[in-house]
Amino acid sequence: MSHAYRAVGWNRQKRLYDLATGLGVVLFLGFFVGGGLWRYPDATVETLLIRGLGTAAILLLHVILSIGPLCRLDQRFLPLLYNRRHLGVTFFLLALAHGAFSIVQFHALGDTNPLVSVLTSNGRFDSVSGFPFQPLGLAALVIFFLMAATSHDFWLANLTAPVWKALHMMVYVAYGLVLLHVALGALQSETAPFYGWLLGLGAVWVFGLQIVAGWRESRLDRGRSEALDSEGFLEVCSVAEIPDARARIVCLAEERVAVFRYGDKISAVSNVCQHQNGPLGEGRVVDGCIVCPWHGFQYDPATGTSPPPFTEKIPTFRVRVSSGRVWVHPQANPAGTRVEPAIVAEATGEAGV
Amino acid sequence: MNVQWASGLLLLIALYATLGLCFGLPFVWRGVGRIDPQAEQGSWGFRWMILPGVVALWPLLAWRWWHRRPPPTAWTAHQRGDKGGTAE
Incomplete structure (x- = not known):
């Protein structure tokens, strides 16, 4: 609104929302790493943390992408929408931590610049298991950075809402890159098809919700009479x-x-x-x-x-x-x-x- | 992507980000209040919060600061219509 900008316009609802988000993330990571160490005693904490951060990020991304269409279908979901930007920034920080830890773990120990190593280590475009999946994740992270960095109302006012929205619609491009990043990366080392099915189900859920919400709105848009009176009403x-x-x-x-x-x-x-x-x-x-x-x-x-x-x-x-x-x-x-x-x-x- | 291309790309990005940071620090201190009246009394938390976005989009903001342009108006189909467009 039209007043001096602040970092965050805190109120009780935002504090509760952020508290619930933070607690959810910490508990998820705790269970993921703790459960992983219990089930796979040979696994390292670093590897479990990288996987846990990535899993938390992709789960949160599905929640974020579901909130908009769910609110269009049922107004009871509106409280989730209220502070969705904080959810988006939390997701970006999880994805950034996943990327940073992965680069340190897998690319920082050689004599090549770690970022150069990310862009050049896998180069077989003709192979599913050798496909350069890491640059796909990096490209998605760049889009998520742009979205998180422009999430303040200052950017809405200075880019205008339509431009801002167009920029933030790039989340679907980034989501596609994330799906490929996971399918060509982490899933290649999985022997059970469960995680592949889960990823596919997530994509069907996200795009299915969008299609249903869009179809319902277009039906409402069409459902009126075309009767014009002499004065153009x-x-x-x-x-x-x-x-x-x-x-x-x-x-x-x-x-x-x-x-x-x-x-x-x-x-x-x-x-x-x-x-x-x-x-x-x-x-x-x-x-x-x-x-x-x-x-x-x-x-x-x-x-x-x-x-x-x-x-x-x-x-x-x-x-x-x-x-x-x-x-x-x-x-x-x-x-x-x-x-x-x-x-x-x-x-x-x-x-x- | 070979090592030469990757190194070149990262160098360009680093150069762009460095220029963005050099522009961004004085911009969040002074410039932001010149292009947006709501930012004139903006808190320091707000100024630090927009810095990453300023580093990413600095050419646009540099142009706006140079020309002292206020925030643009968002145009919807209805607003285009009331400026002489046809309605339906």
Whole structure:
């Protein structure tokens, strides 16, 4: 929001989230290394730590990639989304530690520069077991570094949300590189097919969730009438379809519009939050302001502006109610333009602009 | 990749990162407040936190600092529409 930047805007929920994440990571590593030493007494702590860090990182990556589509499918997952950036940075630190320990363990003892050794040690592109899997992991780590390094809100404001999001969508490229890194690396020394199946199942889960969430949203986008009136207003839904203090999301002019009902008023604003492009229509109206479900950014539904001292603005739309039906003009007003809410008459559901 | 290519690539990356660090330290101290008003009173924790990203993206920020450009506006399809584009 529009105030002096701090490293982290701490609150109770963020502290609890980070505490749970940290405890989870420490416990996982403890069990992995401890269990490994118990089961394989000949294994070294260094090797188990490298494997444990890598396993923790890839598990966390699956959790991170699942949070977005799960929230689109069921709002009960939203608390996980709130502090996902901290989860992302934690994942990067695990992956970095895995990479650093691996380089020290496997590449630092010769007379070649360890990083040069990583890039040149395996060079058989025609062989599955001799494929250069380590540069694949290094390339993924570079992408994860860029994402972690640009995770602060400063970068959102200075790169703009669409560019920032495009940069962070590279996580799927990095995920593909990680799958190859594991399949061509660690899995080559496994005799049981279990871990291969697990990796495949993880990929099917991640991409399957994305496809299901995307399919459901595209179905919602298509599911409205195309009735235009003489003034260019488009019928979007009935008043009764919008629960109080909630919104109905419709797709107009290439992007989604959130049509909010709050008390006897109806307003329409862009569904895209200025912060991280969060889905405002999945939020609710609290104390007269729309609250973004992702990070709590607020907007006045009639003006599309954040309450002072904040300065975010989103486009608004003209809206009216007739015979219990809601009509929205698809031409967006400039961000921050005041539009009088349509008033719903209680007895009949009739209203004017 | 042979050793010569790998060494050359790593040298280029090291050079880029060194230039980024040389730019990044004065940038997080002074420059960041010139291109983003919210950073003017930003804490030192925030300044150290953005340093790795500054080292990675320093040419973009150097251009912005040189031209004293404020943060750009994010354009959605709706905002493009209200600037004269067609709606549907």
